[in-house]
Amino acid sequence: xxxxxxxxxxxxxxxxxxxxxxxxxxxxxxxxxxxxxxxxxxxxxxxxxxxxxxxxxxxxxxxxxxxxxxxxxxxxxxxxxxxxxxxxxxxxxxxxxxxxxxxxxxxxxxxxxxxxxxxxxxxxxxxxxxxxxxxxxxxxxxxxxxxxxxxxxxxxxxxxxxxxxxxxxxxxxxxxxxxxxxxxxxxxxxxxxxxxxxxxxxxxxxxxxxxxxxxxxxxxxxxxxxxxxxxxxxxxxxxxxxxxxxxxxxxxxxxxxxxxxxxxxxxxxxxxxxxxxxxxxxxxxxxxxxxxxxxxxxxxxxxxxxxxxxxxxxxxxxxxxxxx
Amino acid sequence: xxxxxxxxxxxxxxxxxxxxxxxxxxxxxxxxxxxxxxxxxxxxxxxxxxxxxxxxxxxxxxxxxxxxxxxxxxxxxxxxxxxxxxxxxxxxxxxxxxxxxxxxxxxxxxxxxxxxxxxxxxxxxxxxxxxxxxxxxxxxxxxxxxxxxxxxxxxxxxxxxxxxxxxxxxxxxxxxxxxxxxxxxxxxxxxxxxxxxxxxxxxxxxxxxxxxxxxxxxxxxxxxxxxxxxxxxxxxxxxxxxxxxxxxxx
Numbered sequence: 001x002x003x004x005x006x007x008x009x010x011x012x013x014x015x016x017x018x019x020x021x022x023x024x025x026x027x028x029x030x031x032x033x034x035x036x037x038x039x040x041x042x043x044x045x046x047x048x049x050x051x052x053x054x055x056x057x058x059x060x061x062x063x064x065x066x067x068x069x070x071x072x073x074x075x076x077x078x079x080x081x082x083x084x085x086x087x088x089x090x091x092x093x094x095x096x097x098x099x100x101x102x103x104x105x106x107x108x109x110x111x112x113x114x115x116x117x118x119x120x121x122x123x124x125x126x127x128x129x130x131x132x133x134x135x136x137x138x139x140x141x142x143x144x145x146x147x148x149x150x151x152x153x154x155x156x157x158x159x160x161x162x163x164x165x166x167x168x169x170x171x172x173x174x175x176x177x178x179x180x181x182x183x184x185x186x187x188x189x190x191x192x193x194x195x196x197x198x199x200x201x202x203x204x205x206x207x208x209x210x211x212x213x214x215x216x217x218x219x220x221x222x223x224x225x226x227x228x229x230x231x232x233x234x235x236x237x238x239x240x241x242x243x244x245x246x247x248x249x250x251x252x253x254x255x256x257x258x259x260x261x262x263x264x265x266x267x268x269x270x271x272x273x274x275x276x277x278x279x280x281x282x283x284x285x286x287x288x289x290x291x292x293x294x295x296x297x298x299x300x301x302x303x304x305x306x307x308x309x310x311x312x313x314x315x316x317x318x319x320x321x322x323x324x
Numbered sequence: 325x326x327x328x329x330x331x332x333x334x335x336x337x338x339x340x341x342x343x344x345x346x347x348x349x350x351x352x353x354x355x356x357x358x359x360x361x362x363x364x365x366x367x368x369x370x371x372x373x374x375x376x377x378x379x380x381x382x383x384x385x386x387x388x389x390x391x392x393x394x395x396x397x398x399x400x401x402x403x404x405x406x407x408x409x410x411x412x413x414x415x416x417x418x419x420x421x422x423x424x425x426x427x428x429x430x431x432x433x434x435x436x437x438x439x440x441x442x443x444x445x446x447x448x449x450x451x452x453x454x455x456x457x458x459x460x461x462x463x464x465x466x467x468x469x470x471x472x473x474x475x476x477x478x479x480x481x482x483x484x485x486x487x488x489x490x491x492x493x494x495x496x497x498x499x500x501x502x503x504x505x506x507x508x509x510x511x512x513x514x515x516x517x518x519x520x521x522x523x524x525x526x527x528x529x530x531x532x533x534x535x536x537x538x539x540x541x542x543x544x545x546x547x548x549x550x551x552x553x554x555x556x557x558x559x560x561x562x563x564x565x566x567x568x569x570x571x572x573x574x
Contacts, residue, residue, distance in 0.1 A: 006419060006421075007419075007425040007429075007452065008419050008421050008466055184439060185438050188440060188442055189429050189435050189448075190435070193429075193430075196415050196418065199415035200415050200416070203484070204426075205397045206409070207427035207487070208397070208398045
């Protein structure tokens with residue numbers, strides 16, 4: 001079963017749902033040398049979570065989610081580098097707002113379309129954003145990237161240190177808030193509506209659901225979360241490059257989510273974790289061919305585990321519970 | 325008395341193909357009305373125009389005297405038009421209860437709430453559950469719809485539509501694909517539907533039609549051939565020619 005949602009689902013947090021958080025805290029104490037990679041993974045988990053809301057639950061297929069991630073990253077970077085706004089939480093809020101505005105504006109257009117047209121439009125929007133960032137060199141730094149970003153200590157007390165300890169905890173807490181928000185949404189009546197739209201849009205119209213409006217709302221919320229993830233990346237790296245925009249990060253994100261399992265909330269945790277650790281290790285061992293390893297993993301998952309890595313565990317649990 | 329649902333001169337063409345030709349139709353409160361006709365007569369097209377899924381080329385649709393021709397599907401559902409589908413159009417991976425609850429919640433106006441868990445909306449759950457009891461589906465409430473036998477899925481189709489508390493219920497071949505032995509169960513369910521709902525049924529199972537409907541309209545090539553009581557239809561020579569005769573020979 002996928003994460004059970006709807007009117008019969010028990011919304012209480014199960015003990016297994018605390019495991020990722022315990023693991024994340026354990027990493028902080030046990031693996032201090034991996035904290036900067038850890039923070040990066042946490043950022044991508046938040047990003048994947050935002051995609052899961054629209055793709056996994058509402059069934060909107062998009063290759064343009066980097067537009068919101070990148071916009072959030074650049075808004076945080078530009079405000080800090082050019083306008084001297086350096087309060088981290090204020091920057092998160094600004095990124096969320098900007099991404100939300102872009103989300104509602106582009107969502108209003110693309111969600112009127114379906115299938116391949118929709119996919120192409122999302123791709124086009126991501127490409128346009130990349131090109132704008134590339135050309136607007138005076139503001140974005142263009143291909144050289146945007147540096148000179150100084151971020152204040154969080155609450156004026158916790159500085160971003162060179163070991164990435166503050167960054168890790170900061171990303172973890174932000175991710176926790178994002179997870180909690182998404183979890184509430186998917187268990188709500190609104191979340192049940194999104195699942196219904198994914199399952200059968202024709203019927204949703206026939207039972208009086210304003211499908212388009214619901215999708216635009218979900219898309220906007222998702223865009224805001226993606227924007228926050230982007231801003232987090234800027235703050236922890238103190239740098240923004242063009243690689244946050246365009247097809248590549250969108251595609252990578254989609255691969256991560258499919259790898260972990262879409263539409264099950266925790267697939268967004270497992271996917272980026274496996275993907276980025278594999279990437280890190282493979283890049284060390286085979287600096288030229290690491291993409292091959294990622295490709296093989298994806299082929300195996302798509303061929304043998306359509307529900308992603310979490311789909312495999314579901315199958316095992318079902319076998320274990322059913323007496324032979 | 326104004327009819328609950330009325331069409332005036334309803335036409336629909338796709339290019340040179342006319343699938344609905346000047347249809348004048350009325351459905352009275354509490355009616356049990358059947359729409360029959362050979363394959364391709366335009367029955368489903370007609371239903372789609374009533375629900376707003378298709379826009380007519382010309383003509384009007386009136387609900388309780390109000391012109392709803394330009395309204396979208398959601399607005400018509402709010403005003404009391406419910407429908408089922410010829411081919412199961414369900415939320416296959418959701419539970420039977422959720423399938424019904426989605427529509428009930430929409431009618432209650434709580435379906436857009438995004439903070440409290442769906443489970444706390446007791447009234448929605450209760451109402452959905454009561455409908456399942458009425459249709460004899462309560463034991464399947466927690467199960468996945470896709471896992472139900474086909475006949476029961478047809479009943480879920482009806483349960484979803486009833487959750488909208490429609491004034492007019494359009495049943496598009498409720499017994500389609502159900503073995504004739506089981507179609508008795510569908511008829512049983514139909515006979516228990518609230519008497520004040522006006523029901524228009526499209527059906528190929530003539531046995532079911534003649535046992536259920538008080539009035540029958542025969543549609544042929546997008547045109548109303550004849551309308552009358554089951555007795556009148558059964559003895560109408562033109563109907564026998566185009567429809568019943570065809571069935572007898574085929």
